[in-house]
Amino acid sequence: MNTQAQESFLTGFHAGRPAVTTEAFAAARAAGARTGYEVLRDRVTGRRRVLDLGCGDGLLLELLAATPGRRLAGVDLSPQSLSLARRRPALSAAALVEARAQRLPFRTGAFDACVSHLALMLMADLDQVLAELSRVLAPGGLLTCAIGAGGGGTAYELFGELLPEALAGAPAGRRMPALGDRRARDPEALGALVAAAGFTGEPEWETVTVDMSGPPERVWRALSGMYDLAALDPAALATLGRTFHTRAAAVTGEGEDLDCHFRLRVLTTRHP
Numbered sequence: 138m139n140t141q142a143q144e145s146f147l148t149g150f151h152a153g154r155p156a157v158t159t160e161a162f163a164a165a166r167a168a169g170a171r172t173g174y175e176v177l178r179d180r181v182t183g184r185r186r187v188l189d190l191g192c193g194d195g196l197l198l199e200l201l202a203a204t205p206g207r208r209l210a211g212v213d214l215s216p217q218s219l220s221l222a223r224r225r226p227a228l229s230a231a232a233l234v235e236a237r238a239q240r241l242p243f244r245t246g247a248f249d250a251c252v253s254h255l256a257l258m259l260m261a262d263l264d265q266v267l268a269e270l271s272r273v274l275a276p277g278g279l280l281t282c283a284i285g286a287g288g289g290g291t292a293y294e295l296f297g298e299l300l301p302e303a304l305a306g307a308p309a310g311r312r313m314p315a316l317g318d319r320r321a322r323d324p325e326a327l328g329a330l331v332a333a334a335g336f337t338g339e340p341e342w343e344t345v346t347v348d349m350s351g352p353p354e355r356v357w358r359a360l361s362g363m364y365d366l367a368a369l370d371p372a373a374l375a376t377l378g379r380t381f382h383t384r385a386a387a388v389t390g391e392g393e394d395l396d397c398h399f400r401l402r403v404l405t406t407r408h409p
């Protein structure tokens with residue numbers, strides 16, 4: 138696992154697309170009409186000092202800031218995503234810091250809760266990340282993370298069929314490196330890591346499926362923000378987009394939505 142290669146891929150990708158995740162997920166709602174961001178927001182009700190790990194352009198922090206009296210902080214590798222976060226008026230008092238999750242620039246016991254939306258599974262050296270979270274959370278602190286657990290529906294099926302051929306033509310040097318620590322995607326392994334880092338509360342798991350269905354153009358905009366597609370040059374990406382639309386038109390009727398959903402596995406645990 139080459140941590141530096143992974144992190145430079147992520148910073149390079151987000152330099153060009155600093156709001157890519159919120160563009161795809163801000164409007165994607167689960168049963169009960171909440172977005173994944175709102176699910177995490179609601180997990181930390183009553184917690185005053187909250188850290189967002191891998192905060193991106195700050196949407197989740199903005200939701201958290203709607204509760205008066207909160208002290209908020211966000212860390213991210215991407216200076217461009219952080220600049221967007223800093224433009225949100227609600228975050229004028231938040232500490233938005235360019236830093237690695239593996240080395241958090243905060244004092245011990247600084248937070249009552251940590252949230253993380255679609256970021257933990259991208260982080261290398263997960264033991265180190267969890268040790269840092271354990272350090273910066275105060276006794277009784279809560280950790281709640283939404284981890285990507287894959288997409289479904291016609292759109293993802295189609296995308297999965299088209300992707301291998303599109304990537305086969307991409308230069309090897311542009312391919313996406315394996316990202317993160319694969320134990321983040323295995324609930325048992327992640328539960329063991331979290332326990333080893335000192336989170337003694339029994340981990341709670343919830344699978345939240347968010348609906349990203351819509352007109353094929355909108356679904357494509359969301360899918361085309363996936364890290365895998367960084368390997369394609371603009372012409373190859375445009376060709377893939379055209380093929381996707383042609384194939385989508387063959388399975389949806391005129392004006393019909395294309396079925397697309399994404400699963401978030403939400404882990405919640407407590408510090409002793």
Ligand SMILES: C[S@@+](CC[C@H](N)C(=O)[O-])C[C@H]1O[C@@H](n2cnc3c(N)ncnc32)[C@H](O)[C@@H]1O
Pocket residue numbers: 147148151158159190191192193194195196212213214215218236237238239253254255256259260261
């Ligand atoms: C898929 S984006 C999610 C952004 C945001 N949480 C959201 O859901 O809108 C993942 C974010 O995690 C950040 N990230 C990945 N690894 C990181 C690390 N080791 N330390 C800090 N940030 C990291 C990336 O820079 C990126 O902004």
